[in-house]
Amino acid sequence: MTTDLSLPILEAELRQQLDDLTLPAAPWVEPRTVDGQAVLDVLIVGAGMCGLSASAALRFLGIDRQRIVDRAPQGQEGPWVTYARMETLRSPKSLTGPALDIPALTFRAWHRARFGEAAWAAVDKIPRTMWMDYLRWYRHALDIPVENGVALLGLEPQAGGLVCARLSGPGGEERVLARHVVLANGRDGLGGKFIPANVQRLPQALWAHTSDDIDFAALRGKAVAVIGAGASAMDNAATALENGAARVDLFIRRADIPRINKLTGVSNPGLVHGYQELEEAWKLRVMHYSLDSGPPPPRASVLRVSRHPNAFFHLDSPLLTLEPADGQVRIVTPKGEYRADLLIAATGFSVDLAQRPELATIAPHIRRWIDRPGCEPGESRHAEALGELPDLGPGFEFQNKGPLPLPGLDHVHCFNYAAALSHGKVSGDVPAVSVGAKRLALAIAGTLFREDIVVQYARMEAYDKAELAGDEWTDADAPADAPAADNSSTATGARPA
Numbered sequence: 059m060t061t062d063l064s065l066p067i068l069e070a071e072l073r074q075q076l077d078d079l080t081l082p083a084a085p086w087v088e089p090r091t092v093d094g095q096a097v098l099d100v101l102i103v104g105a106g107m108c109g110l111s112a113s114a115a116l117r118f119l120g121i122d123r124q125r126i127v128d129r130a131p132q133g134q135e136g137p138w139v140t141y142a143r144m145e146t147l148r149s150p151k152s153l154t155g156p157a158l159d160i161p162a163l164t165f166r167a168w169h170r171a172r173f174g175e176a177a178w179a180a181v182d183k184i185p186r187t188m189w190m191d192y193l194r195w196y197r198h199a200l201d202i203p204v205e206n207g208v209a210l211l212g213l214e215p216q217a218g219g220l221v222c223a224r225l226s227g228p229g230g231e232e233r234v235l236a237r238h239v240v241l242a243n244g245r246d247g248l249g250g251k252f253i254p255a256n257v258q259r260l261p262q263a264l265w266a267h268t269s270d271d272i273d274f275a276a277l278r279g280k281a282v283a284v285i286g287a288g289a290s291a292m293d294n295a296a297t298a299l300e301n302g303a304a305r306v307d308l309f310i311r312r313a314d315i316p317r318i319n320k321l322t323g324v325s326n327p328g329l330v331h332g333y334q335e336l337e338e339a340w341k342l343r344v345m346h347y348s349l350d351s352g353p354p355p356p357r358a359s360v361l362r363v364s365r366h367p368n369a370f371f372h373l374d375s376p377l378l379t380l381e382p383a384d385g386q387v388r389i390v391t392p393k394g395e396y397r398a399d400l401l402i403a404a405t406g407f408s409v410d411l412a413q414r415p416e417l418a419t420i421a422p423h424i425r426r427w428i429d430r431p432g433c434e435p436g437e438s439r440h441a442e443a444l445g446e447l448p449d450l451g452p453g454f455e456f457q458n459k460g461p462l463p464l465p466g467l468d469h470v471h472c473f474n475y476a477a478a479l480s481h482g483k484v485s486g487d488v489p490a491v492s493v494g495a496k497r498l499a500l501a502i503a504g505t506l507f508r509e510d511i512v513v514q515y516a517r518m519e520a521y522d523k524a525e526l527a528g529d530e531w532t533d534a535d536a537p538a539d540a541p542a543a544d545n546s547s548t549a550t551g552a553r554p555a
């Protein structure tokens with residue numbers, strides 16, 4: 059039963075907890091204008107989990123001259139109610155996600171407020187759409203001023219630590235100036251769908267990617283093929299089966315479905331906080347191993363498929379031939395030949411800057427791992443993908459690749475999946491997103507302060523609020539007939555008795 063009425067009580071509790079922690083800090087960043095135009099402290103692109111938590115973490119540090127934009131309609135940000143097709147999140151319900159260490163901001167507190175303690179105890183995994191409901195509440199409760207329907211079209215970093223961003227929204231196009239831009243633009247934020255070449259060659263009507271808007275109802279009675287063995291492969295296969303597909307064949311290149319979630323399984327505060335400090339070779343080794351092991355699909359997702367007698371798992375089955383045949387796809391693997399009315403590529407996303415026109419100006423300057431002197435991404439089949447990831451600085455900032463640096467590039471921060479090799483998994487998945495958001499916000503606060511040191515120093519010089527009046531003591535060595543101390547100061551403290 060829904061008891062939304064208790065959410066205002068939770069929101070009052072949240073306000074109290076923030077107040078107890080003296081959050082948010084008072085604004086302290088010096089306002090700037092350029093040619094009469096106000097400059098933002100931060101522009102955040104994307105209002106999914108990463109964008110929202112980054113906005114909140116920055117505001118907690120007193121950085122509130124910010125805008126946060128998302129091209130999606132309100133409440134539709136990210137994958138949760140658009141193309142994600144799992145029944146529940148894979149993450150355990152106990153994770154505190156974007157709560158930034160504030161108890162009343164956790165999913166658990168929100169769930170308890172809505173449904174009661176008994177219902178929380180009964181939750182196994184978090185239902186997918188409920189997670190989106192929680193994120194919508196998070197935004198509301200923290201009053202995060204997201205502007206929906208506003209897209210980033212382009213970025214032009216400038217000298218003097220400024221970035222000009224071209225935005226397009228309901229009111230048309232505008233150019234804004236920001237001291238920092240945070241790209242919280244999602245799993246595919248530096249690229250797009252990864253589509254194998256043999257799939258791309260098929261007529262468009264015969265295939266789809268898992269992130270596409272697929273008309274599953276139209277697949278009733280049809281044969282569906284799915285490439286991949288990850289979570290999305292299972293979710294899409296299950297959705298097709300539940301919509302009455304005649305059969306679903308899953309083609310899996312590996313000889314076995316990965317069973318052990320290595321990196322997530324061993325995660326602990328040491329890994330979350332210490333990964334970033336590792337040497338290059340260790341970072342590569344950890345990420346290679348994790349990718350090569352392959353995160354398994356959740357057990358419940360596999361069972362959601364295998365409970366259908368018309369689901370067929372084909373292991374050790376790379377696609378040798380993929381071609382159109384009589385309005386279907388003809389698929390040949392080492393094990394046999396198959397036909398499908400639709401092939402769904404559950405092949406994930408790639409980092410491929412060429413797929414993001416809004417990053418075209420900065421793309422040639424971004425240093426990737428492969429550009430690091432002496433970097434050897436290794437031999438595994440993931441080496442190329444790892445080499446394409448940006449080599450980020452300690453605040454998720456891009457670094458310049460070449461001898462002719464693009465000024466201001468280091469004021470653009472990559473707070474999305476692509477940061478994983480540099481920072482670990484703190485900028486995409488639920489478990490450690492608060493760690494990432496705080497790391498980002500602290501780094502931006504530090505840079506803003508450092509760059510404003512002249513102003514901040516002048517503020518210190520101008521500060522004149524006395525804490526002592528000068529009448530709290532007497533100089534034991536002063537001559538007895540010396541004039542009395544001048545007590546006309548503005549000190550706030552009372553003279554001790």
Ligand SMILES: Cc1cc2nc3c(=O)[nH]c(=O)nc-3n(C[C@H](O)[C@H](O)[C@H](O)COP(=O)(O)OP(=O)(O)OC[C@H]3O[C@@H](n4cnc5c(N)ncnc54)[C@H](O)[C@@H]3O)c2cc1C
Pocket residue numbers: 103104105106107108109127128129130134135136137138141142143146147148149208209210211242243244245290416473474475485486487488489
């Ligand atoms: C299908 C699926 C299931 C997942 N399940 C889990 C899970 O169970 N547990 C877990 O920990 N992680 C999961 N993840 C991984 C991760 O948690 C999600 O990808 C999550 O959405 C990441 O949050 P985000 O804020 O980085 O990106 P998103 O939620 O994708 O938000 C990015 C936002 O940026 C906006 N945007 C992009 N480009 C622009 C632009 N040019 N201008 C303006 N706005 C823009 C988009 O509209 C989008 O709303 C899943 C991912 C997927 C794809």
